[in-house]
Amino acid sequence: MTLxxxxxxxxxxxxxxMIAMLIRMPPLIGFLAAxxxxxxxxxxxxxxxxxxxxxxxxxxxxxxxxxxxxRTLIGKEVWLSAGLHMVLxxxxxxxxxxxxxxxxxxQSESPGxxxxxxxxxxFSSTIVxxxxxxxxxxxxxxxGRISIGVLIMQDIAAVAVISxxxxxxxxxxxxxxxxxxxxxxxxxRDWHRLGHGEMxxxxxxxxxxxxxxxxxxxxxxxxxxxxxxxxxxxxxxxxSDQLSHTLFTVKELLLVGFFVSIGFRGLPTLENIEIxxxxxxxxxxxxxxxxxxxxAIGLRNRTSVLSSLLLANxxxxxxxxxxxxxxxxxxAQYWLMSMVIAVAGSFVLASxxxxxxxxxxxxFAMKLPARPPHKLHPEDRPVEIGAANAIVLGVGxxxxxxxxxxxxxxxxxxxxxxxDPHRVANLTKDGLNVVEGxxxxxxxxxxxxxxxxxxxxxxxxxxxxxxxxxLAELRRTGYRSGTVAAVxxxxxxxxxxxxxxxxxxxxxxxxxxxxxxxxxxxxxxxxPQE
Numbered sequence: 315m316t317l318x319x320x321x322x323x324x325x326x327x328x329x330x331x332m333i334a335m336l337i338r339m340p341p342l343i344g345f346l347a348a349x350x351x352x353x354x355x356x357x358x359x360x361x362x363x364x365x366x367x368x369x370x371x372x373x374x375x376x377x378x379x380x381x382x383x384x385r386t387l388i389g390k391e392v393w394l395s396a397g398l399h400m401v402l403x404x405x406x407x408x409x410x411x412x413x414x415x416x417x418x419x420x421q422s423e424s425p426g427x428x429x430x431x432x433x434x435x436x437f438s439s440t441i442v443x444x445x446x447x448x449x450x451x452x453x454x455x456x457x458g459r460i461s462i463g464v465l466i467m468q469d470i471a472a473v474a475v476i477s478x479x480x481x482x483x484x485x486x487x488x489x490x491x492x493x494x495x496x497x498x499x500x501x502x503r504d505w506h507r508l509g510h511g512e513m514x515x516x517x518x519x520x521x522x523x524x525x526x527x528x529x530x531x532x533x534x535x536x537x538x539x540x541x542x543x544x545x546x547x548x549x550x551x552x553x554s555d556q557l558s559h560t561l562f563t564v565k566e567l568l569l570v571g572f573f574v575s576i577g578f579r580g581l582p583t584l585e586n587i588e589i590x591x592x593x594x595x596x597x598x599x600x601x602x603x604x605x606x607x608x609x610a611i612g613l614r615n616r617t618s619v620l621s622s623l624l625l626a627n628x629x630x631x632x633x634x635x636x637x638x639x640x641x642x643x644x645x646a647q648y649w650l651m652s653m654v655i656a657v658a659g660s661f662v663l664a665s666x667x668x669x670x671x672x673x674x675x676x677x678f679a680m681k682l683p684a685r686p687p688h689k690l691h692p693e694d695r696p697v698e699i700g701a702a703n704a705i706v707l708g709v710g711x712x713x714x715x716x717x718x719x720x721x722x723x724x725x726x727x728x729x730x731x732x733x734d735p736h737r738v739a740n741l742t743k744d745g746l747n748v749v750e751g752x753x754x755x756x757x758x759x760x761x762x763x764x765x766x767x768x769x770x771x772x773x774x775x776x777x778x779x780x781x782x783x784x785l786a787e788l789r790r791t792g793y794r795s796g797t798v799a800a801v802x803x804x805x806x807x808x809x810x811x812x813x814x815x816x817x818x819x820x821x822x823x824x825x826x827x828x829x830x831x832x833x834x835x836x837x838x839x840x841x842p843q844e
Contacts, residue, residue, distance in 0.1 A: 322357055327574060340665040342445065342573050346658050349577020359578040367575045369523065370568025371441060371630075372541040373561050376522035378444055378462065379545020380558040381453060392463030395607045399464075400436050400471065402603050407432030407596055414592060421646055430635070431649075434475060435596060435656075437468045437629035440538070441572060442661055446624060446668045451777030454734035455752050456694060457620040460608070464625060469539050472631040484534035491533065491543075498525045499547035506553035515564070518557050521548065572630075573661075579633070579654045586648060590655025593628075597660060601626035614694045616679040623667050623675065627660040628653075670779045672754055673786050699749065702729035703767045707753040707784055708775030709741055712801050712822060716772050717746060726770065753784035768793075773800035773816075778807045785814060 327348045334344030353359075411428045414420045423431075443461055444453075452458040502521065508514050522541045530540025548554055582590070604622035609615065636653045639645030669675075699705065706717045709730035720726040730748035732738050741748040753775065771788065773781040781800050788798065799818035802808045811819045 319357065319360065323352065323360065323574075326352055326357075327570060340449075342442075343662050343665055345570050345573035346576060346661060349574040350581075351577070352574070353577050353581060359575075363571050363575050363578070366568050367572035368527075368537070370565055370570075370572055371538055372522050372527045373519070373565040374441065374444055374569060375538050375542040376518065376526060376545040377558040377561050377565060378453065379542045379547075380549050380554045382462065382542075382546050382549060389460075389463070391460050391608065391611050391613060393467060394611065395460070395604065396464040396467035398607055399600070399603055400433065400468070403436035403596075403600055404429055404432045406599060406603075407435050410596060410599075414589075419589065419592065421648075423645075427639075427644060430475065430639075434472070434632040434635045435593065435628060436600065437472055437631050438465060438625040439627050439629045439657075439661065439664070440465050440469065441569065441630060442627055442664050443624055445569070446664070449670055449779075450672070451775065451780050452733070452752075454736075456613075456733075457617045457624070460613075460617070461621050461624050464621075466542065468629070469536065469542070469631075472536070472629070472635075475631075475635055485532075488530075488533040488535055491530070491535075494525070494529070495543060495547050498544070499551070502548065503551050505548075505551065506556075514553075514557060515560050518561050519564075522561075576633075576654060576658055580651050582651045582655050583648075586651040586655055589648070589652035590659060593652070593656040594659050594663065597626045597628075597663060612690055612694070614679075614690060615682040615684065616676050617694055619675055619679045619682070620672065624664075626667070627664040628657045630657065632657055671783050671786070673783055673790075676754070676787070699729050699768075701767060702727050702747070704728045704770040704772075705768060706730045706772045706774055708732065708773070708780075709737065709746070709748055710774070710776060713772070713774035714741070714746070716774055716801075720770065720772075727767075754780055754787060769796040771796060771798050773798070776803075778802060778804075778810070781811070782814070785816070 327345060330344035330348035330351065331341035332344070334341050334347075408425070408428045408431075411420065411423075411431060412425075415422050415428075438461075443465060447453045447458045447461065453462065498521075502517075505514075505517050508517055521544055526541040526544035527537035528540075530543075531537040548557075601622040604625055605618045608618035608621055613621075632653055633650075636645060636649050640647055640650050704720050704726040706713050706720070706728060707730075709717060709732040713730065713732075717728050717730050721728045728747065730741065730746060731751045731753055732741065732748055733750060733752045735750050738748050738750045753773075771793075773784055775781050775784070781802075785798065785800075797817045799820070800811050800816050801820050801822050802811055803822045805821060808819050808821050
């Protein structure tokens with residue numbers, strides 16, 4: 315690889331991402347386009363591009379595992395929706411593909427081949443779903459946990475499909491992972507002593523790629539599944555959240571390689587484009603099936619709609635299985651590029667129907683038939699805030715300090731709202747009045763404003779867009795009786811919040827500096843004079 319090629323790559327990828335942002339589209343659409351542009355103009359593919367993409371995906375799954383609770387998979391909203399959706403999609407998708415073959419759009423295939431294709435088309439993209447959740451900061455929300463749980467179930471099914479497609483079963487030694495994974499996690503339990511600098515980052519990279527990705531691949535399993543499981547194994551250790559944040563930037567940059575690499579799969583013909591677009595007709599059907607299943611289980615419309623839109627896309631596993639089928643001879647060559655178009659198109663569509671601001675989706679969900687609260691899923695029922703006169707939204711480090719100051723120094727009856735159930739449990743154990751809820755949920759705000767005692771609402775969520783979404787929902791309900799304050803990590807975020815008319819906006823680090831100075835002066839005055 316020459317310097318000129320590297321510069322060309324960076325220029326095309328950066329400009330494509332910028333153009334996507336200028337037209338108010340997610341950068342990943344620009345990255346997808348960059349891959350096809352580079353391929354069309356004859357720029358050679360960087361040899362390490364595929365490797366970097368694989369590492370990025372593995373790190374992403376490892377980071378998600380670090381924040382995942384296995385209890386998520388036990389709920390019927392996960393295993394039942396994932397299993398039932400796969401069965402229904404195989405039936406509907408198989409019938410749809412049969413019709414396309416009957417009218418001559420596709421070549422005739424056996425029912426077994428059509429069933430395999432329908433099955434892989436039922437899988438959702440782990441990369442796209444997690445990327446959207448992380449951009450929103452909603453990995454720990456109810457709909458986020460359900461979506462991640464469904465993805466894990468699909469990944470397990472995908473491992474089985476890939477093993478069958480390869481014609482090689484996983485190694486019998488893979489059963490030893492039941493012992494090896496917990497043993498590795500036990501040995502590494504004190505990894506936090508390495509700190510959060512370069513050694514901490516290297517530890518995370520090593521754990522994701524060696525006992526995670528490489529070991530699982532060597533045993534005939536999915537390396538990506540291995541990275542996820544290794545992350546889950548380390549989740550209970552001290553500092554796992556911080557490790558996930560440490561790997562965030564590295565993972566984001568490497569994932570660019572994944573989206574760009576899709577464009578180097580080949581250049582599509584008109585036939586490929588036609589078939590790829592026809593396959594995308596299945597996406598709204600799959601979304602409707604997800605919504606119907608989740609709604610029938612007892613989840614609210616908002617949770618069901620957000621989950622169904624998030625999962626309505628095709629998986630990168632489809633490309634892997636189709637490539638294997640073409641190589642083995644049980645699929646025609648045209649299927650590979652047609653599937654590339656379908657998968658890439660589903661990524662674009664997913665980025666459009668899943669904006670960072672979920673207010674529009676929430677308003678749409680409110681128009682759907684509702685059900686009485688007592689018939690809802692226990693985790694999706696209304697949240698009562700009692701007689702609180704101050705609300706802190708987002709009870710992390712900043713939110714907790716604000717909660718304690720309002721309660722202890724100013725005498726307010728405070729309630730905290732946090733969408734991470736584990737944090738809610740820990741804070742409640744510490745004596746704080748915290749409930750699980752989503753501040754960007756319009757239904758939540760409808761309940762809050764009925765309490766006319768509320769005088770202070772603090773937006774202390776870590777994601778700027780989440781604070782803005784919550785403010786939009788609050789304003790939509792007509793709340794005007796108290797003070798709305800917010801904290802922001804960056805100066806440009808402070809200016810944006812001020813422009814929205816908040817009563818109080820504090821820069822996180824400036825506020826910390828002022829508090830440190832005030833306490834230093836206060837302590838100095840209390841020292842005895844000699």
